[in-house]
Amino acid sequence: MKKNRSAFTLIEVLVFTSILSIFFVSAASITTMTIKQADLNKKKVIATHYAEELLSMLQGEREIGWDTFVSHAATESKTFCMNGEELEWTTSVCVPPYSLNGFERTVTLRPVGVPVSQMIIKINVKWQEGNNVYQVPLQSVFNLWEQ
Amino acid sequence: MGTIRKSFTFIELVVTVGVVAFIVPAIFSISFLIFRQQIILYSFYDIKRQGDNVSQSIKTSLTTNARKIVASDLNNTVDICPVITLPTPTYFPQLFVEDKAGNNYSFSLESNPAPTPNRVASSGATIKYLTNSDVTISNFQFTCYKSNSNSSSIVTAKYVVGKNGQSLNYRLKVKLNTY
Numbered sequence: 001m002k003k004n005r006s007a008f009t010l011i012e013v014l015v016f017t018s019i020l021s022i023f024f025v026s027a028a029s030i031t032t033m034t035i036k037q038a039d040l041n042k043k044k045v046i047a048t049h050y051a052e053e054l055l056s057m058l059q060g061e062r063e064i065g066w067d068t069f070v071s072h073a074a075t076e077s078k079t080f081c082m083n084g085e086e087l088e089w090t091t092s093v094c095v096p097p098y099s100l101n102g103f104e105r106t107v108t109l110r111p112v113g114v115p116v117s118q119m120i121i122k123i124n125v126k127w128q129e130g131n132n133v134y135q136v137p138l139q140s141v142f143n144l145w146e147q
Numbered sequence: 148m149g150t151i152r153k154s155f156t157f158i159e160l161v162v163t164v165g166v167v168a169f170i171v172p173a174i175f176s177i178s179f180l181i182f183r184q185q186i187i188l189y190s191f192y193d194i195k196r197q198g199d200n201v202s203q204s205i206k207t208s209l210t211t212n213a214r215k216i217v218a219s220d221l222n223n224t225v226d227i228c229p230v231i232t233l234p235t236p237t238y239f240p241q242l243f244v245e246d247k248a249g250n251n252y253s254f255s256l257e258s259n260p261a262p263t264p265n266r267v268a269s270s271g272a273t274i275k276y277l278t279n280s281d282v283t284i285s286n287f288q289f290t291c292y293k294s295n296s297n298s299s300s301i302v303t304a305k306y307v308v309g310k311n312g313q314s315l316n317y318r319l320k321v322k323l324n325t326y
Contacts, residue, residue: 031177031180031181034181034184035180035181035184038181038184038185038187038188039184041188042184042187042188042191045188045191045192045195046191046315048195049195049198049315052199053316053317053318056202056206056318056319056320057318057319057320060301060303060319060320060321060322061320063301063320063321063322064294064301064320064322065294085318
């Protein structure tokens with residue numbers, strides 16, 4: 001005697017499996033993206049802090065003495081690596097790179113006027129994630145009359 | 148008359164339970180990871196907000212209101228910042244300041260009442276807290292010097308703000324605007 005058993009067809013199983021796999025792949029990619037974005041935001045906060053910290057230190061240096069401050073870039077635009085705890089006016093390239101807890105902090109001073117009456121400050125904090133390099137720039141202008 | 152009952156087989160149930168047992172912990176661990184990342188992120192937001200507030204308050208106070216840095220006594224008027232050209236910082240934990248009106252106030256870490264974590268306090272006639280108990284402040288230190296006897300004091304402050312195992316170092320240098 002022939003037994004009549006009801007079951008899913010191959011098409012039904014394939015459709016269900018496809019929908020389920022699409023759901024899981026989407027969930028996995030959204031999860032990965034969320035985690036990466038949170039990590040990126042965290043690093044942006046830290047990079048912004050490093051940039052503002054350097055700007056604060058430069059403002060302190062400017063307040064102590066304008067002439068000493070502008071002497072670091074009296075005639076032409078110069079870039080300095082500022083990965084250390086103190087201001088170091090010696091190296092333009094950070095060696096080793098990313099030595100500030102995984103970040104690299106540089107400042108470019110561009111003098112304006114002779115004698116220098118204005119200094120354009122460009123701070124750049126960058127870090128690397130895989131093949132991508134992210135950066136947080138910060139720009140400010142110091143004037144002699146601000147002292 | 149007998150009824151025909153349709154139900155899952157044992158194998159179907161085992162497979163279903165096995166799949167659920169595999170997926171649920173995975174979902175929980177991923178959710179926990181995202182949750183943890185968000186906690187770290189918000190910790191940094193709070194650390195930065197409160198650290199910046201301390202930095203800005205100290206800087207504004209010293210540049211606009213301070214006349215000199217005095218010894219560790221609210222009634223002392225002796226300027227303690229040494230004259231040195233190349234400062235070798237000796238840090239002290241509390242900064243006593245004489246303001247332009249001749250009143251003394253200080254910046255220090257306070258933990259009152261006792262179980263409260265250290266908070267940055269500006270103490271004068273009244274105590275004003277610059278941070279709340281959500282963050283911990285450590286290594287709160289000051290030093291000062293002058294480039295010559297007639298110049299204004301230069302104050303360096305440094306401290307670490309932390310929360311949930313994360314922390315940011317702060318360092319600022321301010322020249323008093325007094326002489």
